[in-house]
Amino acid sequence: RRVHGGNCSNHYFCLSMGMGSESFRALLLLFAVANVALLVATVAATPSKSTKALHTPAYHLSSAPFAEWAVGHWVWLSSSAANQSSEIAFVNQFLANGIAVSAVDLDSQWATGDNNFVFDTSKYPNASAMIETFHSQGINVICWVTSMIDTDSSNFAEGLAAGFYLNKGKTLKWWHGEGAFLDYTNPAAVDWWHAQMDAVLDIGVDGWKTDGTDPYVLEFGLIEAHSGLITYRDYADAYYGDFFNYTRQVRGFEGLIMSRPVDDLWTFSPRSVVFSGWVGDDDPTFDGMKSALWSMFHSAYRGFVGFGSDIGGYRCCGPDGVIDPPLGRTVEVFTRWAQMGAFCSLMENGGDNEHGPWAFGPATLATYRLFVAIHLELTPYLVSAGTTAWETGVSIMKPLAVDVPQYPERWDYLLWNDLFVFPVVENVTSVDIRFPDGADWVDWWDNTLYTGGSKVTGYAAPLSILPVFHRQGSILPLRVVSGLAGHGDETQRNALTLLIVRPRPSSRPHSIDVHYSPSRAAGLGRTIHYQMSNETRLRVWGSGHPERVFVLVRGLAECPAAVTFALRDGVLSVSRGASSSDFVHDASFGFHCRTRSEFNEAPLEMTVAFSAEQSLDGFDAVTE
Numbered sequence: 220r221r222v223h224g225g226n227c228s229n230h231y232f233c234l235s236m237g238m239g240s241e242s243f244r245a246l247l248l249l250f251a252v253a254n255v256a257l258l259v260a261t262v263a264a265t266p267s268k269s270t271k272a273l274h275t276p277a278y279h280l281s282s283a284p285f286a287e288w289a290v291g292h293w294v295w296l297s298s299s300a301a302n303q304s305s306e307i308a309f310v311n312q313f314l315a316n317g318i319a320v321s322a323v324d325l326d327s328q329w330a331t332g333d334n335n336f337v338f339d340t341s342k343y344p345n346a347s348a349m350i351e352t353f354h355s356q357g358i359n360v361i362c363w364v365t366s367m368i369d370t371d372s373s374n375f376a377e378g379l380a381a382g383f384y385l386n387k388g389k390t391l392k393w394w395h396g397e398g399a400f401l402d403y404t405n406p407a408a409v410d411w412w413h414a415q416m417d418a419v420l421d422i423g424v425d426g427w428k429t430d431g432t433d434p435y436v437l438e439f440g441l442i443e444a445h446s447g448l449i450t451y452r453d454y455a456d457a458y459y460g461d462f463f464n465y466t467r468q469v470r471g472f473e474g475l476i477m478s479r480p481v482d483d484l485w486t487f488s489p490r491s492v493v494f495s496g497w498v499g500d501d502d503p504t505f506d507g508m509k510s511a512l513w514s515m516f517h518s519a520y521r522g523f524v525g526f527g528s529d530i531g532g533y534r535c536c537g538p539d540g541v542i543d544p545p546l547g548r549t550v551e552v553f554t555r556w557a558q559m560g561a562f563c564s565l566m567e568n569g570g571d572n573e574h575g576p577w578a579f580g581p582a583t584l585a586t587y588r589l590f591v592a593i594h595l596e597l598t599p600y601l602v603s604a605g606t607t608a609w610e611t612g613v614s615i616m617k618p619l620a621v622d623v624p625q626y627p628e629r630w631d632y633l634l635w636n637d638l639f640v641f642p643v644v645e646n647v648t649s650v651d652i653r654f655p656d657g658a659d660w661v662d663w664w665d666n667t668l669y670t671g672g673s674k675v676t677g678y679a680a681p682l683s684i685l686p687v688f689h690r691q692g693s694i695l696p697l698r699v700v701s702g703l704a705g706h707g708d709e710t711q712r713n714a715l716t717l718l719i720v721r722p723r724p725s726s727r728p729h730s731i732d733v734h735y736s737p738s739r740a741a742g743l744g745r746t747i748h749y750q751m752s753n754e755t756r757l758r759v760w761g762s763g764h765p766e767r768v769f770v771l772v773r774g775l776a777e778c779p780a781a782v783t784f785a786l787r788d789g790v791l792s793v794s795r796g797a798s799s800s801d802f803v804h805d806a807s808f809g810f811h812c813r814t815r816s817e818f819n820e821a822p823l824e825m826t827v828a829f830s831a832e833q834s835l836d837g838f839d840a841v842t843e
Contacts, residue, residue: 273785274746274837277762282742283606283734285494286473288359288425289525290601291321292591293477293495295569298328298363302342303349309575310358316577316584318591319700322359324428324477324569332372333395334365336415350423359425361477365432366458367391367398374415375399383408385454386443391435400436403457405445413465420466426475427462431487431499456489463492472737477567480523482514484624493518494605495565496526503532503548503572508556509644512630515563519614519632520622525564525605530556533570547572550579551646551682554586558685559642561590562634564601564615586683592703599696599715599733603744604635606734619655629653637693641686649677652686660688661720666773666818668721689720694731694747699769706771707826714767717747717759721774721821724751740765755779759827760839768829768838774821778812779842782827787836792843808833 295301296309306323313320331337338346350360368375370390375398379388384399391397402408433455436442442449459478466474475495479487482499498514501507511528518526531553536542546553557576560566568574576587604615615635620627631641631652639660641652654660656672664684668691669675680686689695695718699707707716715733722729728750735742745766749759754776761768783792793809810827829838 273787273839274760274762276764276837277732277744277746280732280734280744280746281606281610282744283602283736284609285525285602285605285736286475287598287602287736287738288321288473289475289495290564290598290605291359291566292319292594293322293324293565293567293569294320294574295324295326295567296574297569297571298326299571301326301329303344303346307349307352310353310356312575312577314356316588317703318576318588319595320356320358321595322361322425323353324567325360325362326428326569327363327395327430329362332374333369333398334367335372335374336419337373338419347422354423359473359475360423361426361428361475362419362424363428363430364462365430366401366403367393367395367432367435368401369396369398371396372398378408378411381407381411382445383411385436386439386441389439391438393432393435400432400454401458402445403454403461404449408445409461412461416465417469420469425470425473426466426477428477429459429462429488431479431482433458433487434485455487459488459492480514480518480526481521483510484514484517486521488523490521490523493523494525494609496523497565497567498526498528500533500570501529502534503552503570505552505555505644505646507532507534508552508559508642509626509630511556512559512642512644513626515616516618516620516627516632517622519616519618521614522612523614524608525601525615527560527563527565527567528556529570530560530566530568531570531574532556535571542572546578549646550583553579554583554682555643555685557587558590559640561594562638562640562685562687564605564634566591566594582683589703590685592701596697596699596704596706596716597695598698599735600635600637602736603696603732603734607732608635637690637695639688639690641688643680643685648679648681650680650686651676652678654688659691661691661774662819663687663689664817665820666721666815666822667820689718691720692722692725692729694719694729694749696731696733696747707769711769714769715745715764716769716771719749719759719770719772722749722751722757722772724753756842758839758841760785761837763835763837765831765835767831767834770827770829770840772825772827773815773818773823775812775823775825778823778825779810781843782810782840783843784808784829784833785839786833 296305310320310323331339353360368378378384383402383405385402388399390399401412436454437451463476476492477495477497479499480493480496498511501511515526531548576584608615617633619631620629630644634640639655643650653674654669654671658671660669678686697706697716697718699711699716700709702708728748730748732744732746734744745762745764747761751757759770781792781794783790808828808830812825815822815824827840
């Protein structure tokens with residue numbers, strides 16, 4: 220700045236005019252240290268006062284690299300049962316039972332020939348109308364596919380005559396017949412393929428279940444392509460990559476594929492396409508559940524971002540072909556697998572025989588409904604985890620077992636950083652748990668605190684619950700749409716709910732980044748912070764964002780008498796109401812406390828609501 224008439228408009232500049240540069244730098248350092256000390260002393264004490272936005276938006280945070288439905292609840296019927304009417308009825312039965320569905324997979328044999336992209340009208344008389352119906356219900360649609368064109372498919376002869384297949388059109392037998400492999404190194408072949416895909420994408424299909432025929436190319440010995448000899452890895456990367464990338468080109472960012480990351484130690488897909496993977500076909504038994512976990516662990520070890528497994532197991536029958544038990548899987552297997560599936564990044568349910576939770580009795584249906592609700596509430600947590608996992612080359616799942624080829628010594632894992640999951644992989648109702656070191660853990664169901672590194676013998680795990688634990692003091696971003704999971708109610712549907720479990724006083728703020736997919740708030744992320752200066756004084760604040768915020772704190776020593784909210788033009792203190800009925804959920808803001816009778820420890824729970832305007836400005840409040 221300039222000096223006008225001997226007066227300085229910049230005090231630091233005026234001061235420096237009469238001082239040497241070294242002395243001035245020393246003084247600036249002193250000022251800086253003093254200001255930092257003042258900031259640390261006040262950060263947990265009082266929300267900021269400002270005449271403009273309190274906390275600017277977090278423009279530096281990247282948007283998610285995948286669509287939100289990648290971490291949803293997907294359902295599907297096996298090819299023997301799938302057709303237009305049965306698919307619609309299957310999905311509608313979930314919805315009628317209060318179970319949300321994110322996507323439906325049309326299994327193999329939906330087309331007149333394998334991989335000719337022509338809907339079989341005897342099964343799907345009006346596929347376009349069916350897809351439109353699903354979309355109107357907020358449900359995405361994928362179709363099963365591979366890169367093998369069967370000899371009896373309507374497009375086989377054309378591709379053969381044009382030289383569009385590997386190894387000069389040599390055919391191989393596979394589980395759906397005999398066919399040739401598309402040559403992805405031939406640009407004309409890829410254009411021909413895309414033109415056929417367009418017929419399906421143009422009526423609204425959102426992606427593909429790309430099944431694992433790619434290892435069959437190894438039967439060629441030498442893999443001969445238009446470009447010359449290629450490797451298996453070259454081919455697999457081209458196959459999965461093309462379905463993923465071209466679908467995104469046509470359908471936009473919402474396009475996805477479902478493909479195998481690792482199955483039985485074999486790496487199928489490249490990492491770049493697996494945001495909604497599944498680990499292949501497993502038996503409908505507890506051993507099958509372990510097999511799926513084993514493949515998921517190795518997918519995690521190899522850095523694949525997100526995946527799940529067929530709830531209840533895919534396969535049909537025993538070695539003799541007998542369906543035993545009658546539904547194809549026991550209540551216990553189906554329930555325990557569903558619970559585990561809810562605490563994977565993708566919860567997906569389908570396969571042979573029965574997969575409708577209503578068929579396994581009222582108790583199973585109620586448990587399934589609850590765990591789907593929990594899984595979908597975890598969407599912001601999983602999207603944020605997946606974004607950071609993608610950027611850092613790791614997986615959302617973090618097995619606690621060491622990486623060995625054989626079955627692990629333990630089946631528990633972290634779902635990202637703040638949830639400890641203990642799958643029940645035997646037909647038992649109590650388990651022995653060894654808690655991870657480095658943090659203390661809070662029971663998801665009753666708020667009991669467990670010391671990190673400790674062991675609990677005989678933890679009660681009835682069929683209605685799965686042993687799951689929060690990292691103490693963590694911030695869990697949730698999207699609450701109902702009261703089913705106990706984190707709020709339907710008034711929070713269009714808001715971000717931040718669950719803080721048993722926070723402790725600390726000299727430093729606890730912070731997280733929340734990432735969004737481009738379909739929500741244009742992908743704008745947000746930063747969240749809280750700090751406790753003593754057992755009753757807690758400040759929580761976050762960057763400006765168009766999505767409203769609720770903060771749910773469990774385990775406070777006592778309910779505060781008031782909460783002071785920062786506003787653009789000052790602060791406002793809101794006193795405690797007499798009951799939850801005094802809490803206003805609409806466009807205003809406020810707080811309330813209640814005691815959770817189901818909690819064994821620290822039963823006090825406080826909810827703080829910020830208005831839409833406060834959230835947009837950057838929310839900020841402190842308990843008094």
